[in-house]
Amino acid sequence: MKKINKQIRNLWGISEVGFSFMSTVETTFFVIFLTDVAKLPLVLTAAITSIAGITDAVTAMLAGVIIDKVHFKSGKYRPWLIYCPPFIVALFVLMFTKIGSDTTAALLCGAGYILSHAIWNICWTANRTMVGILSDDADERAFLSGRISAGSSAGKIIASYFVPVLNIFFLGIFSSSTGVIGYTLTALVASIGFTICYFIHYVITKGYDLQLEEGEATSSAKRVTFKDMAKGISTNPQLLFVLMYDFLKLIGYYTLMASVAYYAKVVLKDPGSVSLILVVFNVGALIGSLCSKNVVSKIGSKYTNLIGVAGFAAALVLIYFLPANKFMVTILLGIGQIFFGIAYGNTTSLYSNCGTYSEYKTGKNTKAIIMSFSSLAIKISIAVRGAVIPAVLAAIAYNPDGVITAPIENGIKMLFLLVPIVFLVVSILPLLAYKIKDSDVTMMEKALQERGKNI
Numbered sequence: 001m002k003k004i005n006k007q008i009r010n011l012w013g014i015s016e017v018g019f020s021f022m023s024t025v026e027t028t029f030f031v032i033f034l035t036d037v038a039k040l041p042l043v044l045t046a047a048i049t050s051i052a053g054i055t056d057a058v059t060a061m062l063a064g065v066i067i068d069k070v071h072f073k074s075g076k077y078r079p080w081l082i083y084c085p086p087f088i089v090a091l092f093v094l095m096f097t098k099i100g101s102d103t104t105a106a107l108l109c110g111a112g113y114i115l116s117h118a119i120w121n122i123c124w125t126a127n128r129t130m131v132g133i134l135s136d137d138a139d140e141r142a143f144l145s146g147r148i149s150a151g152s153s154a155g156k157i158i159a160s161y162f163v164p165v166l167n168i169f170f171l172g173i174f175s176s177s178t179g180v181i182g183y184t185l186t187a188l189v190a191s192i193g194f195t196i197c198y199f200i201h202y203v204i205t206k207g208y209d210l211q212l213e214e215g216e217a218t219s220s221a222k223r224v225t226f227k228d229m230a231k232g233i234s235t236n237p238q239l240l241f242v243l244m245y246d247f248l249k250l251i252g253y254y255t256l257m258a259s260v261a262y263y264a265k266v267v268l269k270d271p272g273s274v275s276l277i278l279v280v281f282n283v284g285a286l287i288g289s290l291c292s293k294n295v296v297s298k299i300g301s302k303y304t305n306l307i308g309v310a311g312f313a314a315a316l317v318l319i320y321f322l323p324a325n326k327f328m329v330t331i332l333l334g335i336g337q338i339f340f341g342i343a344y345g346n347t348t349s350l351y352s353n354c355g356t357y358s359e360y361k362t363g364k365n366t367k368a369i370i371m372s373f374s375s376l377a378i379k380i381s382i383a384v385r386g387a388v389i390p391a392v393l394a395a396i397a398y399n400p401d402g403v404i405t406a407p408i409e410n411g412i413k414m415l416f417l418l419v420p421i422v423f424l425v426v427s428i429l430p431l432l433a434y435k436i437k438d439s440d441v442t443m444m445e446k447a448l449q450e451r452g453k454n455i
Helices: 006-011 014-037 042-069 085-095 102-129 138-173 180-204 208-215 226-234 237-266 271-321 326-344 347-362 367-395 406-432 438-454
Strands: none
Touching (some): 014 102, 014 180, 042 226, 085 102, 102 180, 102 367, 138 180, 138 326, 138 347, 138 438, 226 347, 237 367, 237 406, 271 326, 271 347, 271 406, 271 438, 367 406
């Protein structure tokens, strides 16, 4: 039975600290950089963000295909952790440049976005697929999955403070310029930090990926075809249940995240409270992610996710019915995020278990394409959230400069609380259909090892 070493136990998840830090630069500053710093026309900005969003979802799926089809002498998954980041640095920095005319600059920024995301989807997927490679023990996979989610939450907490500070620092140094160079250097520092964090993951996992490939050297599982990938997905109903659960759960999560500023302004009447709410929100997710493994070991992955999502929804219900108070809202959101973090911390493990199930059923290792569904769920849920929020705001006739009436206040409460509650509750339905037990994973992994010995 494969077990994780002390280095992995201590440092696993640090990759997500770097990734979250870098991605926060984009989510916080990219659009405002295009409109207010690069001063690109709104039509070009809209074209960049819409086209890039679509291609990002497509390349998320292609990432798994590429990983399953390509095999390096030094391993199948681990090499991507050092091969991809240098290209990501150059392309991510290109996103925050203003070169040539508006059209030329838009093409370069857009190309930087599309290509950087396409490449980071590959190393992101490879990194998470490693969860199923490092250990065949369900409890250890839950631990590794929780550490990835904890790293993501920690990165968001750090970035919420340091990214704005870093940007202001560089803008202060180059105050005489147009301001472009400040954003460019912020992107450079963030992407280099991402590279360092992924390199740490590469170092601490030395030998694990290689051992897997040596064991498969004569196996046909090494030669994965597109037909094998299609079969691995089509014969895996458990993957569909996990995908639907994850997708619906994340729509609720991202809708709440993106509407917190409206709630603070309209309902709490304290726009400045957003910062405190988000910090407590992410700290709660971090605590929950760190606790996820312990909960899984006691009640199993399925019920850990059920309790996590139900607990988060219950906290939002309390907020909805209690009087709007900044302190109470912040505390309840933090508690709700502890529950959500418990479920969120087990997400990678669920997909990894589906990868094992697929290989057990088909005899082909298509773990990467299956893990890429995790990325797809994120991309699509964000896109749906992007449609839900404007639709609700339009329905309640929200005007940022208008008078806040009772119907508008109730509409914002509905957007911030009821909409996420509905998606969270509905997400439980496909989760109930999920049938892979943690004990089944251990059994399947042992069977796969026996098959490898008999080849």
